[in-house]
Amino acid sequence: MAVAAARLPSPGGLRGLARNETLRNRVIVAGLLLLGVAYPFFYRMIPSAIPAPDLNNLIVMSYYAILALGLNIVVGFAGLLDLGYVAFFAIGAYTAAFLSSPHFDIHLTWWIVVWVAVAIAALSGILLGAPTLRLRGDYLAIVTLGFGEIVPLVFRNLPGDITGANQGIRPIDPPTIPLAGPWGDQLSFSNSNLQLALYLVLALLVFSYWLCQRMRDSRLGRAWMAIREDETAAASMGINTVNTKLLAFALGASLSGFAGAFVGAYQTAIFPESFRFSISITILVVVILGGMGSLRGAVVGAFALQYVNLTFLRWVGQYVNPPLNSVGRSTGIEFLENFVLHSYNFLIFGIVLVVMMVVRPEGLLPTRERKAELHGIGVAAEETAATADEVATHETALEEAGEAVTIEDLPPEDQKRDR
Amino acid sequence: MLELHDVHAYYGNIHALKGVSLTVDEGEVVTLIGSNGAGKSTTLKTISGLLRPRLGEVRFEDGVLNAVPPHQIVSLGISQSPEGRRVFPRMTVAENLEMGAFQRTADATLQEDFKRVYRLFPRLEERRSQRAGTLSGGEQQMLAIGRALMAKPRLLLLDEPSMGLAPVLVELIFDIIRTINQQGTTILLVEQNALMALGVAGRGYILQTGQIVLADSADRLRQNDDVRKAYLGG
Structure with missing residues (x-):
């Protein structure tokens, strides 16, 4: 028993520990944000021997983090498997495109458009959720999968010129602030000014994170977790399970719409082709990789995965592709001749996921609950040996x-x- | 207080309750006894709204519950400790109790109810920051009852609180059930352990294949030959 007792800090010590942890977390977050803000000023000086992401990559990582936070509400908090999350992303982006482009000749400012996109994405979350949330588990996953396939198809195939078909919609107005200065007569947050676009997406990410944190710690968050653990028991506790699950869908979808509105305006163009099923899966992989239900996990997972995807594989490819290609040319093996490492990204993600399942099933930065469940150690002080x-x-x-x-x-x- | 009148309920095509009628008056402990599959839990589900009666009426005080959603039934004053305990395994004991009080937002008496539950179950206080999934079976049962009490019910539905527990713990749980009733909560107790149940209850109903076959005071049920043969082991 002494062995176990030695492991347990006193309750007071534990509380002190938690306080230190909050402080430490705040310092880390502030440091990372500062790094993000300063990054555009020095990243060009980083020697090319170091695989550092460029600004565009950093922006993609950031909006994937927002998407992962949104999906985490549905999958991580409420435990509902959604395989069609990309649909809400597309809906957000198309809403932005409709409301601020020459397509319908409507030019609302992005600062309003983004909220409309959020509202419409949330509404479509409810529309999808209302008939399907009676389904559980696999059945729900299949219906959402269908929804994720149908939405981009509708945008592509609608008759006439409603959604621009395969050509998509462009140009979309970028978010601007009418502030004159040495940079011109306004600040524009699009891919023509990556630095400002990065700042905008970082701000959106911080806002999304804060929102998710508040939701997690609220009554609603508790209700989600109760449903995830035992839906019947949750209902007998007086939780309105239907509305609570609908809210998970709506709020998850709204973050996706949020990211969608940013991406449309940032790229100043959207195409139905860019909302593929693989995006739903990539976001799901991020959530699982980071640790289901964990906010930090979702953000770190998104940055890690997209870093590997956009920066690291290409960087490694520089060294790996040419020799393999020349071997291919001299031996006539076509596979080697055309080898491009980063085109195998999904294969690599798959391997990473399998390896994770074996060595760290709780994810990179799991919540305390998951860690306790899967390892049963070093988490809650009073935890008794259960397994x-x-x-x-x-x-x-x-x-x-x-x-x-x-x-x-x-x-x-x-x-x-x-x- | 509670009245079921000719309640029929189905699982798909299976006719689970075939006209169940029973009443529970304020302040009573009433027990519903029956073997596996008799429809005991199904009866409780029709009361707590998790299952809808296809025919008949469930009345609580002056209202009909037939179409009231489960979460509103909880706020009307009926809460349930479900069969198989169903605590939230990854939440701590205290968090589980908090979930029980979900319908009561910003209620100043919440702390007192925590204290009340901890007085009834000192064990839970010792373990309050431990995850419910790591509790022993008896502790989980205590937690399930305590969690139901946190809703401040006037009618408490207990579904097989003795299931899978050691005899010593069964005695303890039934003592606590008696105390809860003395503190003013009406109880409808579903049990397979007829002997214990008839010990705490004032009245009882015997349920067989979805029908009430016998209703009487607990004392007379204990004397009844058929009941003795079927449920009390001679």
């Missing part, structure tokens, strides 16, 4: 201490603790 595994560890420890005691020999109080 046979732990009991075994305990026995080994005792044997090593030279006392060949089994659990049955322990005093009754200790037996209880180990059960």
